Amino acid sequence: SQQGEEDPQALSIQEGENATMNCSYKTSINNLQWYRQNSGRGLVHLILIRSNEREKHSGRLRVTLDTSKKSSSLLITASRAADTASYFCATGANQAGTALIFGKGTTLSVSS
Amino acid sequence: GAVVSQHPSWVICKSGTSVKIECRSLDFQATTMFWYRQFPKQSLMLMATSNEGSKATYEQGVEKDKFLINHASLTLSTLTVTSAHPEDSSFYICSAYARQGDSGQPQHFGDGTRLSIL
Numbered sequence: 650s651q652q653g654e655e656d657p658q659a660l661s662i663q664e665g666e667n668a669t670m671n672c673s674y675k676t677s678i679n680n681l682q683w684y685r686q687n688s689g690r691g692l693v694h695l696i697l698i699r700s701n702e703r704e705k706h707s708g709r710l711r712v713t714l715d716t717s718k719k720s721s722s723l724l725i726t727a728s729r730a731a732d733t734a735s736y737f738c739a740t741g742a743n744q745a746g747t748a749l750i751f752g753k754g755t756t757l758s759v760s761s
Numbered sequence: 762g763a764v765v766s767q768h769p770s771w772v773i774c775k776s777g778t779s780v781k782i783e784c785r786s787l788d789f790q791a792t793t794m795f796w797y798r799q800f801p802k803q804s805l806m807l808m809a810t811s812n813e814g815s816k817a818t819y820e821q822g823v824e825k826d827k828f829l830i831n832h833a834s835l836t837l838s839t840l841t842v843t844s845a846h847p848e849d850s851s852f853y854i855c856s857a858y859a860r861q862g863d864s865g866q867p868q869h870f871g872d873g874t875r876l877s878i879l
Contacts, residue, residue: 679864689875691767691854692805694867737804741864748795749856749868751805 655738655752662759668725670755672738673718680741681714682749683723685734692737695723730761762788763859767871775879776847782840782874784855790835791857795868796828799852808853811838845878852876 656671680699684692698705698714705712711724725732735756739749764787772780784794792813797805809830810818817830829841842849852875856868
């Protein structure tokens with residue numbers, strides 16, 4: 650089953666612009682994670698934010714989490730052509746070792 | 762660290778063939794691995810949870826006799842698509858946690874296997 654929706658489904662921007670992707674989920678969570686997938690490849694973990702955190706940064710990435718609204722956002726600042734990929738949010742349950750539930754993903758295209 | 766290797770990366774075969782996909786944790790032990798399926802332009806759907814030394818746990822709607830999972834060691838899980846048909850064509854990805862008992866860690870993914878059944 651899937652956890653929720655990502656918004657937008659597709660996003661096209663120019664290099665240097667910021668890209669914001671949103672994710673909503675349905676159940677209570679232990680953490681929320683964002684992954685990146687280049688076309689035809691596996692997933693690369695970007696950032697994990699725990700349910701008791703509200704914001705987290707990693708390089709050009711900024712993730713926010715609002716547990717009251719069951720939503721998260723991923724901001725990529727100063728985007729580059731190499732950021733072109735699909736981005737997925739995934740939620741982790743409280744029980745250790747359980748599978749992640751993925752959102753539908755946002756396809757980001759950054760043109761130079 | 763925490764590398765997951767998946768093999769093969771691409772398989773093309775005739776309808777009716779059985780195909781085995783391997784998922785290995787290269788630098789850590791994984792008592793649990795996960796198998797996902799992804800259709801073009803869609804998200805990952807969990808197929809099953811593979812448990813070392815015991816039977817896999819399949820998600821609703823996934824045929825266990827069609828998708829055989831074996832997790833015989835702490836570093837290897839295999840997914841066998843039996844008597845594959847064109848509708849089984851998809852991208853299959855495995856993943857694992859590097860640390861057991863930690864609910865706040867990322868999963869590590871293989872590079873996926875693209876299966877095309879003619």
